[in-house]
């Protein structure tokens with residue numbers, strides 16, 4: 043009779059225990075194998091490696107966990123996707139110089155994938171750092187293979203996490219599918235070698251969060267990371283590699299921490315203290331900022347537990363997964379749509395469920411209709427249309443809806459979304475609804491009223507447009523590319539290199555001097571470009587640079603602006619030559635002028651425009667030092683590329699509101715933030731990024747100025763020393779308070795541009811602002827551990 047290993051193990055479990063002791067404590071030698079409940083333990087007893095079973099199904103995996111910690115925390119898994127069912131007849135062993143896992147049928151299901159001359163000295167050692175290393179007999183410090191190079195969902199202290207420039211390989215952390223299945227889930231973290239930023243991706247491709255560039259001091263955008271003294275994060279970049287490492291606090295033997303890409307889509311760092319695990323930080327900070335967390339037709343709500351719920355009329359595709367907090371499967375309809383087989387007689391048709399305060403999903407299509415009724419019927423007519431929204435414009439969605447979020451009561455950024463459902467899934471219609479339906483189905487009285495209303499609205503709109511055109515007098519000039527070549531003497535006199543292309547000086551035949559901007563990265567077609575440009579051309583305000591004309595020929599896209607003789611505010615303000623110093627009154631007027639220009643963009647023109655790139659480079663001064671905001675409307679011209687361009691541009695980073703990197707929708711409050719940052723620079727005459735020294739510590743200027751104003755210190759000490767104290771105390775105080783309100787972390791706490799203008803004009807009082815929390819992280823006091831960057 044043949045006694046299998048399995049039977050042996052069942053009959054004599056203690057025998058296997060003994061063998062486990064025979065294995066080198068922390069090592070698997072070439073003549074050994076690991077099976078069943080055998081484990082190896084690192085020399086200091088910190089980590090243990092062996093088979094484990096993460097959930098109810100009898101799936102076993104080879105993993106590494108903390109030996110001393112219960113419940114078990116697994117930090118690395120070998121065969122993530124290929125579990126074995128019978129751990130007794132499966133084996134982990136050295137085979138031909140590699141560490142290999144064989145399943146029940148002796149088939150290799152996982153390997154370190156390295157073929158070497160089968161040296162009998164090859165062995166696998168588990169270290170106290172949690173690293174499993176494969177070594178040969180030589181004393182070389184470089185291991186043949188190590189688990190630290192192949193992390194699963196956990197980045198342990200001491201391991202490098204980054205990008206190898208020679209082999210072009212990068213480390214990736216991928217979440218488990220759910221708490222009981224270590225197979226790769228939808229969320230992953232990696233280093234983007236283009237700008238040394240960490241990015242979190244959904245389904246390997248869609249970015250939903252980034253740290254921003256880690257070059258220089260930009261890491262401060264991730265404040266909590268350097269919050270605790272004992273976690274030292276170091277960034278290293280050289281010709282061979284770019285990576286981060288961190289070191290755990292090793293002063294106490296009980297301190298343990300790890301960085302995890304969690305199944306929730308958040309990256310976090312739990313830390314084991316005397317009272318159990320505490321998460322020190324997690325990103326994105328809000329659960330609902332995780333892209334598509336709740337799957338198709340699921341909606342995320344920050345104020346409910348669980349965060350994910352199916353939309354009304356839908357149910358989880360897999361309740362089992364849903365119970366394990368794996369929402370990726372999303373939701374499915376309880377009743378299929380009636381489209382194509384309508385029968386209004388027995389109520390078989392589709393209707394829309396109104397959902398208010400929703401953040402709208404992406405991939406909408408605009409439909410050029412002018413009323414909500416037309417918008418609804420456009421959607422209803424197309425069987426693949428699943429939702430619409432109407433807010434001056436009609437947007438429709440086809441196919442699955444993802445990344446839906448239900449916003450809280452006070453959140454004004456939400457919109458109303460109408461989701462298509464079979465009528466039987468809808469609550470009984472309210473009266474208001476019935477009227478709408480009456481119209482759609484042709485109730486004559488309603489129809490007449492409605493048509494009347496629409497006609498009225500359209501004609502009113504027409505009149506408005508006509509009115510603006512007339513007020514403009516002359517319209518935009520369309521230039522040919524050759525003309526502009528001539529005007530700019532073949533682009534010979536460069537005025538500057540803006541965010542989206544270079545600017546050249548030119549002289550029109552009537553000797554007017556103009557600035558010609560050669561756009562880069564415009565992907566739009568001719569027609570859309572002309573539409574956008576004419577929108578920009580319609581916007582005229584004394585504090586906005588005027589667009590005179592444009593050129594759109596082949597792939598060339600150029601804009602022709604009025605020339606501003608005194609150049610940019612940046613050039614003036616930061617000019618090393620003292621004879622260029624702007625006096626206080628001028629600075630205050632500039633602050634006010636920019637605010638008025640932005641107010642006009644945000645609230646006064648027909649389509650609200652968010653500038654998105656407010657900084658001193660984009661404020662130009664005319665001969666009387668009247669400020670004019672430049673480059674507005676370009677965000678839309680450049681389109682999707684815009685935010686990528688912005689976040690990779692070093693010069694801009696200090697002006698970007700935190701929401702740019704957290705990936706939430708950008709509102710006009712992002713401009714308010716940038717404007718606030720600029721106010722501090724107007725006061726100091728220096729870039730905020732230049733740190734100042736105070737009591738031997740490096741301090742970030744906005745944070746120091748805010749503190750002085752709030753604590754009632756000497757406000758004259760804040761302003762540019764080159765002014766010799768010639769400045770109005772009250773104005774300085776007001777300017778800094780407004781600045782401080784503008785740069786609040788939470789956009790809801792920032793004032794609107796209208797309020798800013800009123801505060802600066804002294805029409806409304808300015809309360810004492812709280813110091814924005816995240817400013818502190820630019821400070822360099824001893825509370826913060828420095829990151830090192832090259």
Ligand SMILES: *[C@@H]1O[C@H](CO)[C@@H](O)[C@H](O)[C@H]1NC(C)=O
Nearest residue numbers: 064066071072073074162163
């Ligand atoms: C395996 O080899 C190591 C050294 O290579 C030796 O110390 C150990 O005793 C061997 N174990 C068995 C079970 O033969």
Ligand SMILES: *[C@@H]1O[C@H](CO)[C@@H](O)[C@H](O)[C@H]1NC(C)=O
Nearest residue numbers: 136137138139142150157160
């Ligand atoms: C080891 O390598 C040799 C030669 O490449 C091969 O014949 C043999 O099958 C390999 N053994 C295993 C267990 O893979």
Ligand SMILES: *[C@@H]1O[C@H](CO)[C@@H](O)[C@H](O)[C@H]1NC(C)=O
Nearest residue numbers: 124127145146147148149151
């Ligand atoms: C072992 O793995 C192979 C390849 O993945 C698979 O076909 C086979 O069914 C596995 N054996 C058992 C007993 O699960």
Ligand SMILES: *[C@@H]1O[C@H](CO)[C@@H](O)[C@H](O)[C@H]1NC(C)=O
Nearest residue numbers: 142150151152153154155156
């Ligand atoms: C490792 O080897 C297995 C087969 O042994 C192969 O399927 C897998 O793609 C290899 N992995 C890598 C990263 O080369």
Ligand SMILES: *[C@@H]1O[C@H](CO)[C@@H](O)[C@H](O)[C@H]1NC(C)=O
Nearest residue numbers: 163177178179180181182183
């Ligand atoms: C490895 O190093 C040890 C001590 O550092 C030395 O005794 C031994 O000879 C070295 N072995 C080889 C193969 O270099």
Ligand SMILES: *[C@@H]1O[C@H](CO)[C@@H](O)[C@H](O)[C@H]1NC(C)=O
Nearest residue numbers: 228244245246247337370371
């Ligand atoms: C992830 O992307 C793949 C294609 O790259 C696609 O087939 C799959 O459906 C996506 N997963 C989800 C949940 O959307």
Ligand SMILES: *[C@@H]1O[C@H](CO)[C@@H](O)[C@H](O)[C@H]1NC(C)=O
Nearest residue numbers: 207208278279280281282283
């Ligand atoms: C980069 O790799 C080369 C070759 O391995 C090595 O000589 C050099 O010292 C490495 N540079 C750094 C900074 O580690």
Ligand SMILES: *[C@@H]1O[C@H](CO)[C@@H](O)[C@H](O)[C@H]1NC(C)=O
Nearest residue numbers: 272274288289290291292293
């Ligand atoms: C503790 O960490 C520091 C580096 O942060 C290292 O130099 C030191 O050797 C470590 N001490 C122990 C006991 O591991």
Ligand SMILES: *[C@@H]1O[C@H](CO)[C@@H](O)[C@H](O)[C@H]1NC(C)=O
Nearest residue numbers: 407423424425426427439440
């Ligand atoms: C429905 O809308 C989609 C997306 O706009 C479009 O591709 C499709 O042709 C439309 N179907 C009908 C029947 O209009």
